[in-house]
Amino acid sequence: MSDFLQAYLTVAVFGGTAGLLIAGVLGLGRLIRPSRPNPDKLTTYESGVDPVGSGFSQSQVRYYIFALLFVLFDVEAVFIFPWAVGLETYSYFGLVEMGIFVFILVLGLVYAWRKGVLRWV
Amino acid sequence: MNVPEWWYLVLSAVLFSLGALGLLIRRNPLVMFMCVELMLNAVNLTFVTFSRSLNDIGGQVVVFFVLVVAAAEVTVGLGIIVSILRRKPGTTADDLSLLKG
Amino acid sequence: MLAAAFSRPEIDYHAFAPEIVLVGALLLILVVDLLFEDRARWATSTLAGLGLLGALVPILTLAVDGGDRSMFGGAYVVDNFALVLKALFLIGGYLTVLISTDYIGEGDYYEGEYYFMLLSSLLGMLVIASARDLISIFIALETLSIPAYLLAGWRKRDLKGNEASLKYYLLGVFASGVMLYGMSLIFGVTHSTVLTVIGERLAGGGASVPIVTVGILFVIIGFAFKVSAVPFHAWAPDTYEGAPTPITAYLSVASKAAGFVALLSLVFIAFEGRSDVWQPLFWVLSALTMTVGNVIALRQTNVIRLLAYSSVAQAGYMLAPFAVAGHTGVNQAVESVVTYLLVYLAMNIGAFAVVMAVARKTRSGELSSFGGLFEYAPGLTVLTSIFFFALAGIPPLGGWYAKLVIFRTLLDQPTVWSVVLAVLVGVNSAIGLYYYASVARETWMRPVPDEDRTPISVPSSLAAAIGLCAIATLAIGVVPQIVARFAHLAPFGS
Numbered sequence: 001m002s003d004f005l006q007a008y009l010t011v012a013v014f015g016g017t018a019g020l021l022i023a024g025v026l027g028l029g030r031l032i033r034p035s036r037p038n039p040d041k042l043t044t045y046e047s048g049v050d051p052v053g054s055g056f057s058q059s060q061v062r063y064y065i066f067a068l069l070f071v072l073f074d075v076e077a078v079f080i081f082p083w084a085v086g087l088e089t090y091s092y093f094g095l096v097e098m099g100i101f102v103f104i105l106v107l108g109l110v111y112a113w114r115k116g117v118l119r120w121v
Numbered sequence: 122m123n124v125p126e127w128w129y130l131v132l133s134a135v136l137f138s139l140g141a142l143g144l145l146i147r148r149n150p151l152v153m154f155m156c157v158e159l160m161l162n163a164v165n166l167t168f169v170t171f172s173r174s175l176n177d178i179g180g181q182v183v184v185f186f187v188l189v190v191a192a193a194e195v196t197v198g199l200g201i202i203v204s205i206l207r208r209k210p211g212t213t214a215d216d217l218s219l220l221k222g
Numbered sequence: 223m224l225a226a227a228f229s230r231p232e233i234d235y236h237a238f239a240p241e242i243v244l245v246g247a248l249l250l251i252l253v254v255d256l257l258f259e260d261r262a263r264w265a266t267s268t269l270a271g272l273g274l275l276g277a278l279v280p281i282l283t284l285a286v287d288g289g290d291r292s293m294f295g296g297a298y299v300v301d302n303f304a305l306v307l308k309a310l311f312l313i314g315g316y317l318t319v320l321i322s323t324d325y326i327g328e329g330d331y332y333e334g335e336y337y338f339m340l341l342s343s344l345l346g347m348l349v350i351a352s353a354r355d356l357i358s359i360f361i362a363l364e365t366l367s368i369p370a371y372l373l374a375g376w377r378k379r380d381l382k383g384n385e386a387s388l389k390y391y392l393l394g395v396f397a398s399g400v401m402l403y404g405m406s407l408i409f410g411v412t413h414s415t416v417l418t419v420i421g422e423r424l425a426g427g428g429a430s431v432p433i434v435t436v437g438i439l440f441v442i443i444g445f446a447f448k449v450s451a452v453p454f455h456a457w458a459p460d461t462y463e464g465a466p467t468p469i470t471a472y473l474s475v476a477s478k479a480a481g482f483v484a485l486l487s488l489v490f491i492a493f494e495g496r497s498d499v500w501q502p503l504f505w506v507l508s509a510l511t512m513t514v515g516n517v518i519a520l521r522q523t524n525v526i527r528l529l530a531y532s533s534v535a536q537a538g539y540m541l542a543p544f545a546v547a548g549h550t551g552v553n554q555a556v557e558s559v560v561t562y563l564l565v566y567l568a569m570n571i572g573a574f575a576v577v578m579a580v581a582r583k584t585r586s587g588e589l590s591s592f593g594g595l596f597e598y599a600p601g602l603t604v605l606t607s608i609f610f611f612a613l614a615g616i617p618p619l620g621g622w623y624a625k626l627v628i629f630r631t632l633l634d635q636p637t638v639w640s641v642v643l644a645v646l647v648g649v650n651s652a653i654g655l656y657y658y659a660s661v662a663r664e665t666w667m668r669p670v671p672d673e674d675r676t677p678i679s680v681p682s683s684l685a686a687a688i689g690l691c692a693i694a695t696l697a698i699g700v701v702p703q704i705v706a707r708f709a710h711l712a713p714f715g716s
Binding site: 130137140141144150153157160161163164167168170171175177179180182183186187190193194197198200201202204205208 | 356357360361364368371372375378379381384385387388391392395396398399400402403405406407409410413414415
Binding site for chain 1: 185188189192193195196199200203
């Protein structure tokens, strides 16, 4: 067996033990507890009140807009990290280049702000 | 402990085919987006693998760019989807047949 | 280790000037739009036009200066090929701005963003003309595509527009995924992303043959989507119909040209040594594209869809030189594709512009709405005939020269395959003549629908665009040396 699979053997043993443990505890409980099925026991519990509507609900569209903006600006940061690591070697040239990059990003942010996307209405 | 390089290549080929198949077969636009992501990330895996095995940083630079482009693509795509779903909730790609080629 | 390796890259700002001017213009449009909102909306189209013309100035100075400029280890090259095509993209963009001005101004959709997107997309095209590296080609392609997806769906409250946008988007990203996978395989075998290096390593042999074949195949299929080659054309007619008409014109000319430019540099620089792989592929793509495009175009009753399928068919003619490039040599193939692109720019934007002018009155793109155009708009009728017969390739209008160059390339060193392809081009041109002529017949001979003979008022910018295209189409047809000279400059610098 290769080294690679051997390393994963530990993981497999670990996972197996966890599975066995859960099955053992739950099985033991099942053996000793009394069994009295009742439809009321299966209803959704919502702080004592009868549940309203289905379990799924649509999140509001404005979450998406924030999420999209976040993803965009987050990903642009990918270019800033490697630059920050080598900041000193790139010296002024790097600083100017990154300044232009950030300037364009900021314009995008200003655009979003002026269009009222950043306001929570 | 070393995983042979071709395992990664096979994995990425499988992921890529899954993504491509999914894009062609599935009809929910959101699932189709996920398939696109799968394809692009399979490509990323290939680039990183080659980059490691060739000791060439170039491959990883490509991955940076692909990541950013993928984010931009998804943002645009979700924007288009949201504007469609606002007008027609529960749309699948088959419902979009006003314009039949 | 990283620190020692860094040396400041030499940046030739003169070579970058067109891109810098364009970036300046598009940022200015964004700021003006944000600061003045409704008061300055009209200014955005003027700014866009000025920005595009401004970007042409450094292209002229670069052309006068001459010489090839290569940067970033050969990843970005400004040679004659790049300059001719950059000029083509900028002029195409300028014509698009001209035909958009009133169309967008009169609609109730955003204006500032429209020109911002259009210029961003053009920026991608400028970069793709110079890109000689897998990464920069990919980035440029996405820079030009992503705004185009949004522009296609510009009428966002119209479900047709949404659908156009979504279809274009899904197939577009699928294509870039496929292309990128091909690129990753090629990177893996050749250890480089620079096209010239890839070219040397592929030609040198020793690379794993099946992987290279798959890689080349995937890259070409990815671009086949972009240039709407059959069987990867399904998005084109739907997107063309649902998108705003100026954008349709833009997509069918500039965006397609960008796909061809990237194909030219990829195939003829990077894959040149493997013509055994791509030559048969292009033969099949070209034959299928022109035949299917023309046959379906025959049945169209909507002029926009007719032009959409005609543009699919025209892509087939442009693919033909690729199918023989292995024998005739790269330069001739590049020259004929560039010639075709230059001529096609003038006649196709012109055709879309006259359709837009007529649709201002009829509010319809149906073929029957063109009936009896001659009775109330004789000038437009003549122009319609000029552009449609030019597309069909009738001398002395521009199109014949483009077709002639394609034939010359195919028959220069005839083999069985190239002769068969030339015959196909001939047959397809005849089919094309039938449906292009049917539009002309509608305008000259058919009765006016619902007897509405109010004359058409053509706004000045649209008229200017039509005039420019008509002059160019006629001039190229009568004095083809104009185009020939530029196309002859085009083949890649060293």
